[in-house]
Amino acid sequence: MTQEQEALFAGEGSTEKAGFVIRAVDVRKVYRMGESETHALRGASLDVHRGEYLSIMGPSGSGKTTFFNMIGGLDKPTSGKVYIDQVDIAQLDPFELAWLRCRKVGYVFQTFNLIQVMTCLENVMLPMAFAGLDDEEAREKAIGILERVGLKERALHKPAEMSGGQQQRVAIARSLANSPDIILADEPTGNLDLKTGEEIINLFDRLRKELGVTIISATHDLKMLRASDRIVWIEDGRITRVSTPEEMNIAVSEVH
Amino acid sequence: MEKIGKQVHLGFRRALRIAMQGIRIRFGRSLVTISGVVLGIAFLMSNLTGQIIQKAVASERDQRQTATLMLTMVQSEVGAIAGKPIAVIVNGKLSPVEEKLLLLLAPAKLQRDTAAGAALLLVLGDAREAPASLAALTAAMSQRVVLDAVRDRRYMPGAADVRREVFFGEELEQQEKELREKAIQQSFRTRWIIVVSLLVTVIGVSNALLMSVTERFREIGTMKCLGALSQFIRMLFLIESSVLGMAGSLIGTLIGGLLSFVVYGASYQFGLVMESMPFGLWIVSGLASVVAGTLLSVLAAIYPATFAARMVPASALRSTV
Numbered sequence: 174m175t176q177e178q179e180a181l182f183a184g185e186g187s188t189e190k191a192g193f194v195i196r197a198v199d200v201r202k203v204y205r206m207g208e209s210e211t212h213a214l215r216g217a218s219l220d221v222h223r224g225e226y227l228s229i230m231g232p233s234g235s236g237k238t239t240f241f242n243m244i245g246g247l248d249k250p251t252s253g254k255v256y257i258d259q260v261d262i263a264q265l266d267p268f269e270l271a272w273l274r275c276r277k278v279g280y281v282f283q284t285f286n287l288i289q290v291m292t293c294l295e296n297v298m299l300p301m302a303f304a305g306l307d308d309e310e311a312r313e314k315a316i317g318i319l320e321r322v323g324l325k326e327r328a329l330h331k332p333a334e335m336s337g338g339q340q341q342r343v344a345i346a347r348s349l350a351n352s353p354d355i356i357l358a359d360e361p362t363g364n365l366d367l368k369t370g371e372e373i374i375n376l377f378d379r380l381r382k383e384l385g386v387t388i389i390s391a392t393h394d395l396k397m398l399r400a401s402d403r404i405v406w407i408e409d410g411r412i413t414r415v416s417t418p419e420e421m422n423i424a425v426s427e428v429h
Numbered sequence: 430m431e432k433i434g435k436q437v438h439l440g441f442r443r444a445l446r447i448a449m450q451g452i453r454i455r456f457g458r459s460l461v462t463i464s465g466v467v468l469g470i471a472f473l474m475s476n477l478t479g480q481i482i483q484k485a486v487a488s489e490r491d492q493r494q495t496a497t498l499m500l501t502m503v504q505s506e507v508g509a510i511a512g513k514p515i516a517v518i519v520n521g522k523l524s525p526v527e528e529k530l531l532l533l534l535a536p537a538k539l540q541r542d543t544a545a546g547a548a549l550l551l552v553l554g555d556a557r558e559a560p561a562s563l564a565a566l567t568a569a570m571s572q573r574v575v576l577d578a579v580r581d582r583r584y585m586p587g588a589a590d591v592r593r594e595v596f597f598g599e600e601l602e603q604q605e606k607e608l609r610e611k612a613i614q615q616s617f618r619t620r621w622i623i624v625v626s627l628l629v630t631v632i633g634v635s636n637a638l639l640m641s642v643t644e645r646f647r648e649i650g651t652m653k654c655l656g657a658l659s660q661f662i663r664m665l666f667l668i669e670s671s672v673l674g675m676a677g678s679l680i681g682t683l684i685g686g687l688l689s690f691v692v693y694g695a696s697y698q699f700g701l702v703m704e705s706m707p708f709g710l711w712i713v714s715g716l717a718s719v720v721a722g723t724l725l726s727v728l729a730a731i732y733p734a735t736f737a738a739r740m741v742p743a744s745a746l747r748s749t750v
Contacts, residue, residue, distance in 0.1 A: 247654070247743040260433050267659065271436035274742065275656025286651040290454040291447075303656035305437055347655070 193256075194354050194387045195221040195244050200253035202239050213239040215410035216253065221389065223354070226381055228398050229391045231407035240407055241391045245280065245357040246273050258354055275303050279348025279386075283360035285340040287332040293319065293343045294328040300350035318346045321383075322376060338369030345376060349384070356380075358390035362397055374400050438660050441668075448668040458644075459673055462637040466677030467684065469630025470722040474685030476619050477714040482693040482702055484612055489705030491608065496529035499578075499596055503534070506574055506594070507548045510537040516544035516566065520582075521556030527578060545569040552577040559584040627725060634729035638670060642737045646744055653742035666734035667727060674726020678719040686715055 202214040213236045221227055221244070231237035242248040243255050246262050255262050258277055265273065274280075279300075287296050294315055301311035319325045322342040332340050341361060348356050358377070362370035374397050377388050390397060398404055399418045406414040452459045500510075507513050515537045523531075530553075531539070544550050544566040552559060552575060559582050567575065578596040642649070649662055694702045 242743045247741070265433065266435075268435040269433050271653070271656050271658050272434045274654055275436060280651075280654040282651070284647070286647055288648055288651065290450045299652070300655040302439060302443055303436070303661075351656075 192223055193220045194223045194225075194258060195219075195389075196254070196256040196259075197240070197244055198254045198256075200240070200243055200250045200255060202236070202243065202248070203251045212410055214243070214250070217407065217410070217412045218253075219244075219405060219412060219415070221387060222402075223387055224381060224385045225387050225403065226377070226401045227387070227389045228401040228404045229389065229407060230393065230398070230404060235407045236410040237391055237407045240412075241357070241359065241389075244389065245278055245355075246270060271303075275300055276351045277353055277355060279345075279350070279353040279356045281341070281344050281348050281356060281358035281361045281390075283363040285332070285337070285344045285364070287340055287344055287347070289332055292329050292331055293324065293335070293346075296332070296343060297347045297350055300347060304351045315346075315350065318349050319343070321349075321380075322346045336369070337365050338372055341365060341369075341373055342376065345373070345380070349380070349386075352384075353386065355387045355389065358388065358392075360392055360394075361390055362392065362394045367396075370394060371396055436656060436658055438658055441664070444661060444664045445668055448665050448672065451665075452669060452672060455641075458637075458641055462634060462641065462670075463673050463677040463680075465630050465633030465637065466674050466722050466726055467681040469626055469633075469725075470678045470681030470718050471685035471688070472626050472681075473623055473721065474682045474715065474718045475689035476623055476685075477718065478686050478689035478711065479693060480612075480616060480619065481711055481714065482690070482697070482706065484608075485705040485707055486693075486697050486701055487608060489701060492526045492529055495526045496533055499526070499530045500533045502594065502596065503549065503551070503576065506576065510534060512536070512538055513549075514538045514540060514547045516540050516547035516550045516570070518550065518552050518560055518563070518566065519554045520552055520558075520560050521554035523554055524578075527553045543569065548574070550575045552579075552582070555579065557581075557583060627721070630722075631725050631729045634670070634674070634726055635732060638666065638730055638733035639736065642666070642733050645737075646740065649737050649740050650742050650744040653740065659738040662740075663734045663738040666737050667730050670726045670730030670734070671723055674729075675719065675723045677726070678722025681722060682715050682718040685718075686711070 197217055197219045200214050200217045201212070204211040204213055215236075217236070217240055229237055229241060239248065243250055244257070246255075246257055249255075249263050257273060260273070262270065262273070287293075288299065291299065294312065297315040297318055298308075298311040301314060302308075306314070316325060316328060319328050322345055324339060324342055324346065327335065327339065332343065335343070341364075345356075345361075348358075356377075361377075362373050365373065374394075377390075378400055380386055381388055390401075392398065398421070401418060404414075404416055404418060404421060405412055406416075503515070504510060507515070515534065517531070517534075517539055518541075540547060547570055550563075550567060550570060552563070557579075559577075563575075563584065575593045576596060577593060584593075652662065653659075690702075
């Protein structure tokens, strides 16, 4: 490792912190709109364990989205540090950021965001193409992943021909394309009914156990919160509470 | 722990495939984008075709007129030409007028190598010097009358004693010059109209593509989340635009060219148009229109493509476009 590369990593205590897949240290984000400044984040710090199932909650305007984008490598902090797999994302150029987004993080969206003009298989193959895999290799791998989410038979269907739950499963398959360490899910059950939502939650749970991926979701879905290891509350640009579902006392009865 | 690498730009072929898929699926939107190019290029091509036909027909008419005048001169020397022996020397390259004259002279008995018994000798072609064999040829003639197409052609001594009339090569040049000047004046105006119409085309295509980009905000953001580089997104839109532009220009060129051909053909005569039409030039200007349309489409796509490429990946998350 060159000195320059070494500087990219969280030098101090990096070995003992190796269990953390994401570290956010005093992250602040200021949006400037002409004269006025909006403080979206006012110093948020969080360590995310490898293989953890983390939920982020917060009212709209709390800075939840900003924080979420930050730890997913979609945005850079104004000050403070975000380490993804011990790499300071603020120091990456656009090519390295794209590389990171392609291989380290898988994204799952509330509105599924499958490319409508492509089949499910092509959707799952797309991130592999971006990662430089050749078609044959990618097709084989994509079919394997689709099988894992139970949609192998529908590989050649277009997204529009499928139900919301199925589309979200394809989107999850796509997020797994390059074997990421982290899956970042933005309200993944927000557009689904309770039953399909539950299927998605179970799928996430299974993937976490089978593949050891870290799952971070922004959600208000009580079932999802209940399934997570930790729940992070963001209010007014700060992390105000980190607790387990038990501490938060989420009862099943509240779901219905 | 892996080292962070640099994302590699995906090749042209992959972008082409994705762009083609997009065009096929969003066929309606593609047609809207294309229609601007079709109209603009059809207008360009119909103008070019019109100019070509007008010029060709005008010069064809002129040549025919001159050839007829030349024929009258021949007739004034020898009377009715049918069956008359007329000797012809081709001295240098034949002009189109002279070729037409030869056609008009077809009823006479044309002889190429000998002037024996001929009532008249025609010297055609553009060479400055008269042919050396002239003296020998004229010696056998009964009347020794020579008509020459070039006024100041130099004759060898010995051939000077022939009675020589000169065709009006100069008048012909004068007429051509006037025709050219008129064409330049005309084409200046049409050029201005063409430029404006092409500008409108570019703006139209640019606008349609911008709409297309805003419709695809989420898709573009998603691709960026999945690891697409800005260059790839830009390339995607440039390819889409150039493919659409090429298809549109092809259609526009065909429509404009053929329509204009039919209209002008009907207003003059099809026979005259067919005979005078420089088809090679027509095809070349058709190709030029296609190339121009494609280039303009790419030009129109630069801003929308850059706009798309600049989008931040986070816009995939919650945009509700």
